[in-house]
Amino acid sequence: MQNVKMVVTGPFSAGKTQFIHTISEIDVVSTERRLSHPADPDKSQTTVAMDFGRLTIDDDLILYIFGTPGQRRFDFMWRILSQGTLGLVVLLDSVRPDTFREAREILNTFQTYADVPYVVVANKQDLPDAWSPEDLRVALRIPRAIKVLPCVATDRESVKEVLLQLLYTILESMDGDS
Amino acid sequence: MALRGNLRDFSATQMLNLISVARKSGTLDIEGVDTQARLLFNQGKLLYAAVGGQDYRLTEVLQRAGKLTEAQSRAIEAQASSSGDRELAWLLLRAGYASRSDIIRGVRAHILRNVFRVFEWSAGTFVFEPNRLSFGDRITVPVDLATVIVAGSRRLREADSFREELPNLDVHLRFTRGAGSRLRKMRMGLDEWRVVSLAGPRNTVREISNQADLSEDQVRRIVYGLMQADLLHVALPEEVPEATSSDRRRKEGARVRGQRPSRNVITRLIDRIRQL
Numbered sequence: 195m196q197n198v199k200m201v202v203t204g205p206f207s208a209g210k211t212q213f214i215h216t217i218s219e220i221d222v223v224s225t226e227r228r229l230s231h232p233a234d235p236d237k238s239q240t241t242v243a244m245d246f247g248r249l250t251i252d253d254d255l256i257l258y259i260f261g262t263p264g265q266r267r268f269d270f271m272w273r274i275l276s277q278g279t280l281g282l283v284v285l286l287d288s289v290r291p292d293t294f295r296e297a298r299e300i301l302n303t304f305q306t307y308a309d310v311p312y313v314v315v316a317n318k319q320d321l322p323d324a325w326s327p328e329d330l331r332v333a334l335r336i337p338r339a340i341k342v343l344p345c346v347a348t349d350r351e352s353v354k355e356v357l358l359q360l361l362y363t364i365l366e367s368m369d370g371d372s
Numbered sequence: 373m374a375l376r377g378n379l380r381d382f383s384a385t386q387m388l389n390l391i392s393v394a395r396k397s398g399t400l401d402i403e404g405v406d407t408q409a410r411l412l413f414n415q416g417k418l419l420y421a422a423v424g425g426q427d428y429r430l431t432e433v434l435q436r437a438g439k440l441t442e443a444q445s446r447a448i449e450a451q452a453s454s455s456g457d458r459e460l461a462w463l464l465l466r467a468g469y470a471s472r473s474d475i476i477r478g479v480r481a482h483i484l485r486n487v488f489r490v491f492e493w494s495a496g497t498f499v500f501e502p503n504r505l506s507f508g509d510r511i512t513v514p515v516d517l518a519t520v521i522v523a524g525s526r527r528l529r530e531a532d533s534f535r536e537e538l539p540n541l542d543v544h545l546r547f548t549r550g551a552g553s554r555l556r557k558m559r560m561g562l563d564e565w566r567v568v569s570l571a572g573p574r575n576t577v578r579e580i581s582n583q584a585d586l587s588e589d590q591v592r593r594i595v596y597g598l599m600q601a602d603l604l605h606v607a608l609p610e611e612v613p614e615a616t617s618s619d620r621r622r623k624e625g626a627r628v629r630g631q632r633p634s635r636n637v638i639t640r641l642i643d644r645i646r647q648l
């Protein structure tokens with residue numbers, strides 16, 4: 195039996211838990227805690243340690259999907275979580291420019307330190323006034339070589355497409371290596 | 373689809389760069405702490421800028437720019453049947469009070485003066501409405517936004533943003549793709565040109581500061597403007613050719629390695645997810 199893993203990261207409230215929940219075949223094992231003073235009335239919980247979802251591929255291959263916690267505890271967690279991962283999904287909240295700064299810090303860290311294929315995801319595209327993937331690319335200075343994909347994390351087809359795009363990126367990076 | 377935000381999170385400079393790079397057209401309304409501004413764009417160029425609800429007639433603009441006396445301005449306005457700029461311009465040309473280039477330069481100076489004021493605002497909110505453009509009968513002059521950003525950054529108050537963007541001076545800078553042709557079209561000050569000519573793999577930012585005889589904060593400010601205008605960025609470790617091997621080893625050691633699975637594993641994942 196072989197296990198492989200992917201990691202979903204991004205700023206506070208970007209939709210990481212939702213993304214994993216939408217695709218996982220098990221209930222997301224997560225460590226949510228109620229927010230004592232939610233900035234957003236719809237958001238009552240935040241992830242404090244990490245999320246964890248699973249997808250059985252076939253008789254001897256399982257994909258685990260981990261989600262990092264938001265709330266700026268990212269710096270020490272991401273190293274541990276990214277070690278030995280197939281690839282990373284960096285989720286952005288397309289309607290919250292107040293999280294762009296944190297998103298840029300995350301992206302800068304990857305560009306400097308991570309030899310891991312990744313895609314950037316403009317989540318919550320269903321909301322009015324969502325910034326488009328192309329505007330987010332410019333706003334966050336995401337290099338052309340990195341995909342910025344539109345997504346609605348509550349929609350299974352949309353999440354599937356993101357995972358497929360990440361897998362294609364991983365295949366391309368293998369071509370580059372050989 | 374409007375773009376909304378707060379200047380604290382996404383600065384006016386960043387917004388101008390987005391409009392420039394994405395070649396957007398529309399109206400940017402900024403609500404500052406005690407005054408507002410309206411900026412109009414076409415295809416990524418700034419066309420008009422008004423602060424505090426002002427809506428100056430061409431004669432007022434030229435008078436403020438020192439290109440027209442008060443008496444000339446009054447005489448022209450008395451002849452005009454409306455306050456539309458086109459008629460005023462025609463009357464000015466006919467009276468020989470201003471040339472076509474006086475008018476363009478005067479309007480351009482007025483636009484720049486207004487947009488530069490916005491750079492001083494660090495608090496407030498903005499809304500960009502794409503494709504909405506209305507400036508009545510005002511004469512507009514297209515202004516290159518990279519020029520505005522580089523010059524405007526000199527007026528930024530917040531030294532914090534420079535330090536945040538460029539915490540470490542011992543880094544190299546790299547020109548972004550297409551920067552060369554954009555730079556040739558820009559109007560920049562001498563200090564900016566010196567920094568541009570020294571940037572690249574040969575010098576770190578600290579070395580640029582020494583060679584150009586600029587203080588660290590001055591260099592930070594200029595580099596910040598060039599970075600905001602998407603002309604330069606900090607080079608990644610692998611983009612610096614002469615990094616010593618020990619440097620490189622140290623950087624390699626700090627890097628996090630992903631899992632290198634077989635191609636077969638990835639294609640199985642793809643097949644399964646497609647079927648979901």
Ligand SMILES: Nc1nc2c(ncn2[C@@H]2O[C@H](COP(=O)(O)OP(=O)(O)OP(=O)(O)O)[C@@H](O)[C@H]2O)c(=O)[nH]1
Nearest residue numbers: 206207208209210211212240241264318346347348
């Ligand atoms: N409309 C919309 N809402 C979404 C989408 N994705 C997530 N949400 C909502 O956004 C809120 C935050 O989602 P979470 O999944 O908790 O975000 P998170 O990234 O796990 O948050 P932290 O763990 O606190 O960092 C929830 O109310 C979700 O239902 C989306 O694509 N569209």
Ligand SMILES: [Mg+2]
Nearest residue numbers: 210211240241
């Ligand atoms: Mg969560």
